[in-house]
Amino acid sequence: MKFSVLGPAGTFADAAAKAYLTTQPDSDIVFDYHPTFDQVYQAVSGDNIGLLPLENQLDGYVSATLQRLQSADVTEIGEITIPVNFGLVANVADLKQIKQIYVQFKTEGQCQKLLSSLPQAQIVTTSSNMVSLEKFQSGEPGSAAIIPQSQMAVLKQPLMLDKVADQDDNSTRFIIFKSRPANLEALSSQALSDTHFKAPLFVTPSFNDQPGTLYEILGYFAKQQLNLVTLMSLPVKTQLGVYSFYLEVSGTRDQQEVLFTTLRQMASKYRVHPLGYYAV
The missing domain is CATH 3.40.190.10 (Periplasmic binding protein-like II)
Structure with missing residues (x-):
């Protein structure tokens, strides 16, 4: 596999x-x-x-x-x-000599304190932390990279800083x-390997935005004592101003039946896109 x-x-x-x-x-x-x-x-x-x-x-x-x-x-x-944590490597002797710094797009948001202290450095965004390392190793003088802390032990550069994320x-x-x-019927027949579950899904209103839509969606879960651990809105991209809600529901094994009964009820009014049901 x-x-x-x-x-x-x-x-x-x-x-x-x-x-x-x-x-x-x-x-x-x-x-x-x-x-x-x-x-x-x-x-x-x-x-x-x-x-x-x-x-x-x-x-x-x-x-x-x-x-x-x-x-x-x-x-x-x-x-x-x-x-996760990160280190900084550079082929210069001083932070002020860094001209460009390679950093993965999500790592950048986790190391803002360091990056804001290097206003002279051009931030070059990469697709992965290991790509940042590769680009640094083949880069010009004045290069630096933010890389996984685990990689620091195998490197030897003039400037090396440990644990540069905004918090440890x-x-x-x-x-x-x-x-x-992920089909609701197939998911509902699964036997959990543990006592607690998580069920991620998207819920999209099938009508134009109106007052109380989100309140009503959340009410399905509150009524059945199902715990929402995540709620986010994302644009559906087919129409400006229309959003889909990403939810993660958590609960215990004895709530399995009520979870899927609730999702079926919601599916009669909203577009319900289940993503899974698994033990945590």
């Missing part, structure tokens, strides 16, 4: 994938590395699985992942959260998914 992740090896996605596998029964896994979100998503088919970052503690949700989930026919089968207790949550539609 292939496990598609953002690569190359050594990224936080790679570490998250390996951490997830330690929670699963032994299986024959081949890691399949790709440089972009789209390539990871497109690579997953059949019984193969993929992993993408969903949420960072400091910088919030990863819009690139949410935008794919909004219209994708995928089923989330689990999640994994790992600690930083973590990122990743989702694991398969390329198949």
